[in-house]
Amino acid sequence: MKGYILKRLLQIIPTLLGITFITFLIIQLAPGNPATLKLQMSGQGQLGDRGISPEVIEQTKKLYGLDKPLHEQYLLWVKRVFTLDFGTSYKDHRNVWEKIAERLPVTLQLNLISIFLVYLIAIPFGVYSAVRPGSFWDHALTLFFFFLYSLPSFWVAVLLIMFLGGGDFWDIFPAYNISSIGAEALSPPQWLLDRVWHLVLPVTCLTYGGLAYLSRLTRANMLEVIREDYVRTARAKGLSERVVIFKHAFRNALLPIITLLAFLLPSMFGGSVIIESIFSIPGMGQLGFEAVLGRDYPVIMAITTVSAMLTLIGLLISDLLYAAMDPRIKLE
Amino acid sequence: MDANKDSNAEVSRTYRQMVWHHFRKKRLAMLGLWITIILFVVAIFAPLLANDRPILFCSKGKCHWPLFSGMEQADGTVWKDLKKEVPFILQNNAGGSGNFALWPPVPYSPTEYNLLDFLASPNRQHWFGTDDSGRDVLSRMIHGARVSLSVGFVAVGIAVVIGVFLGALAGYFGGWWDILISRLIEIMVTIPTFFLIIAIIAFLPPSIYNIMVVIGITGWTGAARFVRAEFLKLKQLDFIMALKALGASNNRIIFLHMLPNAMAPVLVSAVFGIAGAILTESSLSFLGFGVPPPTPSWGDILSQSRDYIEFAWWLTVFPGFAIFLSITAYNLVGDGLRDAMDPKLFE
DSSP states (O other): OHHHHHHHHHHHHHHHHHHHHHHHHHHTTSTTOGGGHHHHBOTTSSBGGGOOOHHHHHHHHHHHTTTSOHHHHHHHHHHHHHTTOOOBOTTTOOBHHHHHHHHHHHHHHHHHHHHHHHHHHHHHHHHHHHHSTTSHHHHHHHHHHHHHHHSOHHHHHHHHHHHHBSSSSOBOSOOSOSSOTTGGGSOHHHHHHHHHHHHHHHHHHHHHHHHHHHHHHHHHHHHHHHTSHHHHHHHHTTOOHHHIIIIIIHHHHHHHHHHTHHHHHHHHHHHHHHHHHHTTOOSHHHHHHHHHHTTOHHHHHHHHHHHHHHHHHHHHHHHHHHHHHOHHHHTO | OHHHHHHHHHHHHHHHHHHHHHHHHOHHHHHHHHHHHHHHHHHHTHHHHBOSSOSEEEETTEEEOHHHHOOOEETTEEHHHHHTTOOBSEEESTTSTTOEEEOOSBOOOTTOOOGGGTTOOSOSSOTTOBOTTOOBHHHHHHHHHHHHHHHHHHHHHHHHHHHHHHHHHHHHHOHHHHHHHHHHHHHHHHSOHHHHHHHHHHHSOOOHHHHHHHHHHHSOHHHHHHHHHHHHHHHTSHHHHHHHHTTOOHHHIIIIIIHHHHHHHHHHHHHHHHHHHHHHHHHHHHHTOSSOTTSOOHHHHHHHHTTTTTTOHHHHHHHHHHHHHHHHHHHHHHHHHHHHTOGGGGO
8 A cells, every 4th residue: 555655656756747848838938938939929920919018028038037948947947846936926026826825725615615515416316317227317317417517607607696696686695705894703603604605606606517427427337336246246145225235336336436536626726717707706716817817927827837736636635545445456 | 352342341331320320319419410500500601690781782773792792882871871771681672762682680790889779688670689889799699609610620620630649659659659648648637728728828819710729739638548548459459460460551550440440439529529619718708818809709798798797688698508509519419429339239
């Protein structure tokens, strides 16, 4: 088991370097880079209509060393990534890592709650569908989740605000921020309630899309497992259907689903950008959105790199969980 | 040799027929297919469906095609004034007796603005209402279909080309190629795609072609994985070994023999990819990083709706529904295709 963990940790390093390499390629597109000047010329042969001031170009050049030879640039960038020194923001000259660090908890809150809810809702439905395949509810649920999956999240967000957030209809949930003004004065349980009340709409938007995939996967895995011989043996032994399903079939079907976490995380981070900007939630996604709007390159690069790192950590955790749960690996 | 060729050709025709037969049996998949066809037609004929000048104009026995020739007016009356009396498509006595005009169903161009009539709710003149510059929403949506579909197809085309190429390399040659490319796929999957796209777009000037290319180069991992998996399976088969023994070049083996057999899952992933690309393009336009104005895009109309959310429901409902419908249609087709190609059904 220890050997497995070590092996896994070592495998992360090339992926980490790969991430730095790809982000490095993106930096090469920055203005002021003589090598990619051509790419930035719009159709009329001018430098894109973005009104980039020469000071910004100079700053970018200095920050990433764009006039140095390529390998020097890359080493500089790798050093920055590992010391978490992403420079200072062009907008307010604060340290970029500080800005990210103060917004990270909010985004993590949002995403982790959503992932938890996706698992909570999708798995029971998936199990039910597997136990009664082909039934009316099986088809109805599959169709319903498929319908949900096809709804664009930003449309749903706007619709929710329109109908539930103070438009023409009801005004049940707040449409902005994650805490009311003056929330610090509330007692802890009241503060928690206020926070939850604010989170309902954004979390809904992040959650509903993942239900389809996870429930389908659960259903498929359960169906496979139910066909296995040991399930037949369990039934032949006379165990109740309940025990057969939940104690034997379910646990084995669950294993691949844990690894799903690895794929949910990147999509959640991406979805965060839209949801956070619609609901004015002060998280990493909103920071990234504003950075792109204002062409704040240090922040853009930092967020891309940090979110990739976080996904990597998520991948590692899900792999370790899998290793912890699968006795076949424990014994290696 | 020839006998082999004939039976090969026969088998692939039958395979296609079998897949189509299975596909046709599913009602939802066929519904999806119909919707995609309708969308395609709307996108292609957009200028004929929504424009601010007539398709055909005949006066004093001579006929003109103002839509194509760019004719500016009819005997002294500008099209705009003529338009006010248009019943629906056909208009007699247009700007003088004896004249005849054939209008597009939606007599507005997507960029024509009229500040006196902004934010109008759906009415007889503007079936889907107008936005905050007085532009007709239905016309913008019809032309927006063009943008969405073209971005979808081109982006997926790029992604498939890159993905198939890299997947084939990794699957066929194995060894270092496989290790390198598999690592690359892992890395691309780890970086959140949407962030990646936004980051790259932030560094480039706004243009629809940049968007197509960026979505393409961030979305190839699916196709690459499938092709690689299929190639790894196919490599073991006898006929490949036979081809090698006969001295066939690598190129020939890959392109003529292995690729055609590996394309099935790639096709499915491509269809889902189109749905994803449409969603991505709409999301980008919604955030303001998409196709530059004045090109209409569904996401762009939707982003306007945020400012007028209390009353302008038509800016929210219609473009959002269009995006939803397109995505659903392609997802249904992809789903149906995947089930139709399921090898278990051929036993």
